[in-house]
Amino acid sequence: MTRKILLTFLFLLIALTGLWADNALLTDPHEILERMEEAMDFETAKFSAILESTDVLGTTSTTFDTWEKDGDTLLLVTEGPDRGQKILRLEDSIFIYYPSAEEIIRLSSSGLKNSFLGSDFSYEDLTGDDDYDDRYNSTITGTTEYEGRLCYDILLKAKKTSETYQVERVLIDAELFIPLKFELSSKSGKLLKTMYYTDWIVDNGIYFPGKILVANNVKKTNSSQVTITDIVFNLPIDDGLFSKEDLAW
Amino acid sequence: MLSLALKNTKRNRRRSILTALASLVSVLVIIIVLAYQLSMVDSLIDTNVLHMTGNIRVRKANYSRYEDAQPMQFYIEDFEPLAEEIGKIEEIDRVEPISRFFVSVYHNNEMKKASLIAVDKDNSSFIHGKGSELLAGHYIEKANEILVSPGFLKTFSKEVGDKITIVTRTTRGGTNGVSFTIAGVLFANDAQIANETIYADLGRVSEIVQMENGAIELLVILKDQDTKVEEYRDIKDKIVSVIEKSGRESSDYQVATWHEVSMVYPFINIFYIAVGVIAFLFFLIASSLIINTTTMSIMERKREVSTLAALGFERKSIRRMFIQESLVISLVGSIIGTVIAAIVVILFGKIGFDVSIFGVEAMDGWGYPKLLYPHLDWYWYVLCAAGMIAITFLASFLTTLKINKIEVTDALRVEY
Numbered sequence: 213m214t215r216k217i218l219l220t221f222l223f224l225l226i227a228l229t230g231l232w233a234d235n236a237l238l239t240d241p242h243e244i245l246e247r248m249e250e251a252m253d254f255e256t257a258k259f260s261a262i263l264e265s266t267d268v269l270g271t272t273s274t275t276f277d278t279w280e281k282d283g284d285t286l287l288l289v290t291e292g293p294d295r296g297q298k299i300l301r302l303e304d305s306i307f308i309y310y311p312s313a314e315e316i317i318r319l320s321s322s323g324l325k326n327s328f329l330g331s332d333f334s335y336e337d338l339t340g341d342d343d344y345d346d347r348y349n350s351t352i353t354g355t356t357e358y359e360g361r362l363c364y365d366i367l368l369k370a371k372k373t374s375e376t377y378q379v380e381r382v383l384i385d386a387e388l389f390i391p392l393k394f395e396l397s398s399k400s401g402k403l404l405k406t407m408y409y410t411d412w413i414v415d416n417g418i419y420f421p422g423k424i425l426v427a428n429n430v431k432k433t434n435s436s437q438v439t440i441t442d443i444v445f446n447l448p449i450d451d452g453l454f455s456k457e458d459l460a461w
Numbered sequence: 462m463l464s465l466a467l468k469n470t471k472r473n474r475r476r477s478i479l480t481a482l483a484s485l486v487s488v489l490v491i492i493i494v495l496a497y498q499l500s501m502v503d504s505l506i507d508t509n510v511l512h513m514t515g516n517i518r519v520r521k522a523n524y525s526r527y528e529d530a531q532p533m534q535f536y537i538e539d540f541e542p543l544a545e546e547i548g549k550i551e552e553i554d555r556v557e558p559i560s561r562f563f564v565s566v567y568h569n570n571e572m573k574k575a576s577l578i579a580v581d582k583d584n585s586s587f588i589h590g591k592g593s594e595l596l597a598g599h600y601i602e603k604a605n606e607i608l609v610s611p612g613f614l615k616t617f618s619k620e621v622g623d624k625i626t627i628v629t630r631t632t633r634g635g636t637n638g639v640s641f642t643i644a645g646v647l648f649a650n651d652a653q654i655a656n657e658t659i660y661a662d663l664g665r666v667s668e669i670v671q672m673e674n675g676a677i678e679l680l681v682i683l684k685d686q687d688t689k690v691e692e693y694r695d696i697k698d699k700i701v702s703v704i705e706k707s708g709r710e711s712s713d714y715q716v717a718t719w720h721e722v723s724m725v726y727p728f729i730n731i732f733y734i735a736v737g738v739i740a741f742l743f744f745l746i747a748s749s750l751i752i753n754t755t756t757m758s759i760m761e762r763k764r765e766v767s768t769l770a771a772l773g774f775e776r777k778s779i780r781r782m783f784i785q786e787s788l789v790i791s792l793v794g795s796i797i798g799t800v801i802a803a804i805v806v807i808l809f810g811k812i813g814f815d816v817s818i819f820g821v822e823a824m825d826g827w828g829y830p831k832l833l834y835p836h837l838d839w840y841w842y843v844l845c846a847a848g849m850i851a852i853t854f855l856a857s858f859l860t861t862l863k864i865n866k867i868e869v870t871d872a873l874r875v876e877y
Contacts, residue, residue: 272633272634293631293633293671294631294635294637297637308638310628310638310639312637312638312640312669313567313639314626315640317626317628323572326636327635329634330633
């Protein structure tokens with residue numbers, strides 16, 4: 213009998229320890245970032261979205277389609293004042309096709325900071341490289357509760373001066389490992405933008421923000437929001453779609 | 462005494478010619494410098510009014526408030542009926558709509574900044590007005606044709622007929638790119654718009670930047686360019702009234718005279734003072750030459766003065782003779798100098814004078830012309846010649862006071 217009780221106690225202890233271990237807070241920021249990237253990882257994606265930009269003069273609405281594969285991104289503006297423009301992101305370069313221009317315009321890495329279709333998003337914000345470990349030195353500053361969720365508070369400092377945002381503070385859901393809020397700052401610490409990821413879409417274990425809101429902390433009257441209207445993951449996409457030579461077609 | 466004075470001028474020809482030359486050169490230089498400086502100031506005013514501010518400039522108040530950020534969203538919507546109504550005001554000659562901003566020219570995989578001036582391709586004084594000259598190619602005929610400045614061709618290594626692609630911000634904050642064909646090369650006699658500048662049709666540019674029949678500003682040109690500053694108030698009030706009658710909120714608009722917005726205007730008086738100082742300095746130099754030659758003349762002719770005094774001539778009369786001598790020589794020199802100066806000014810007024818040799822390019826942005834066509838009103842010639850004679854009188858009057866001090870006996874003593 214005593215042996216049975218001891219075994220049951222031992223079993224419970226092992227089970228509880230396992231449960232505790234599963235829910236234990238991580239202390240390695242690299243691991244947290246890696247799990248965040250894993251949660252949002254997909255091979256390919258195609259989505260349609262509405263971009264709404266608000267400033268003192270009102271709100272402008274633009275819709276666009278996006279294709280993503282292996283870090284390459286193609287955006288096609290389907291409705292709005294900039295209709296017909298195509299934006300192709302290949303590594304550190306942006307190629308833009310304007311319907312009235314006979315040349316494809318290449319923006320170098322400094323051009324990644326430029327406004328995307330006049331919104332508060334930069335090209336970098338919407339087409340950027342998500343490999344945080346390569347680009348930033350990360351530290352955990354603690355945990356915090358945000359919107360009722362326990363979050364890791366991660367501070368990222370850029371390894372290169374060419375990064376659009378030299379300092380980023382990210383709140384990552386401690387359970388789902390999805391980013392909920394980004395505070396993007398300059399090297400001096402001046403807060404430039406705050407981005408909120410909400411309305412998460414979950415598809416076969418892939419998490420994707422259904423809505424991204426960016427508040428411009430410099431021009432406080434300005435804000436922009438991208439709302440995903442349709443998204444498909446891991447569908448076959450032809451590599452030729454990401455060819456700058458074919459951008460004009 | 463006058464005939465004696467005239468005779469004396471012939472007696473020492475070298476001295477007389479030297480004195481006359483002093484007057485001639487002084488008058489010549491003063492007139493040419495005056496013509497150059499005053500014409501520069503006039504051109505500065507002309508180009509600023511014509512190309513920068515109009516006599517009166519109408520634009521959205523917010524555009525002026527945030528001008529440094531090139532806030533293209535603050536443009537004048539549906540400007541044509543407004544421009545037409547403003548143009549009906551009695552004192553107004555014409556209204557020129559214009560959108561002017563910086564664009565990026567895509568060249569060798571890089572973006573380079575250039576200035577874009579979008580105007581009415583058929584009627585704008587920027588293209589067809591005074592000082593503008595088509596150096597090559599033809600004027601804008603099609604929507605996607607542009608004219609460029611000679612500096613643009615040089616910077617971007619392009620030729621007439623080549624295509625260029627520009628990228629510009631739009632009024633909604635986005636960007637747009639468009640390819641244009643260079644139709645021609647336009648020389649604008651204005652240093653502030655003569656470098657990397659593109660001239661395009663306003664209608665086409667409005668489409669590209671999503672302005673919808675918009676223009677950033679209206680330059681109002683008055684019939685009378687000599688309209689006094691205080692008279693501008695009435696014309697401004699009339700324009701404001703037209704804006705209100707068109708159903709627009711006048712407080713959204715800035716109606717400003719060129720005196721209020723031109724960065725050149727506050728310096729105009731300083732330019733005039735500088736001209737006066739330069740003229741004064743030349744007169745000073747001329748007077749010192751006259752004093753010198755007259756003094757020399759008296760010193761050389763001490764015996765002659767003493768002889769005349771011994772013969773019973775009053776010192777006053779002798780002094781008058783010397784003054785008359787100087788005046789006659791100065792009169793001849795001044796007249797010849799004025800005639801030569803007038804020929805020079807009129808000649809350069811026709812062929813133009815390249816001011817870049819004086820380094821005026823360093824003042825780019827101020828509206829100095831590249832080619833100056835000097836001119837001078839007739840009264841300046843009279844004033845300069847008369848001024849020279851007056852200076853001669855004063856100089857010789859002061860110098861001949863020495864005659865009173867000459868001792869007759871000492872001067873007539875012959876030493877062996």
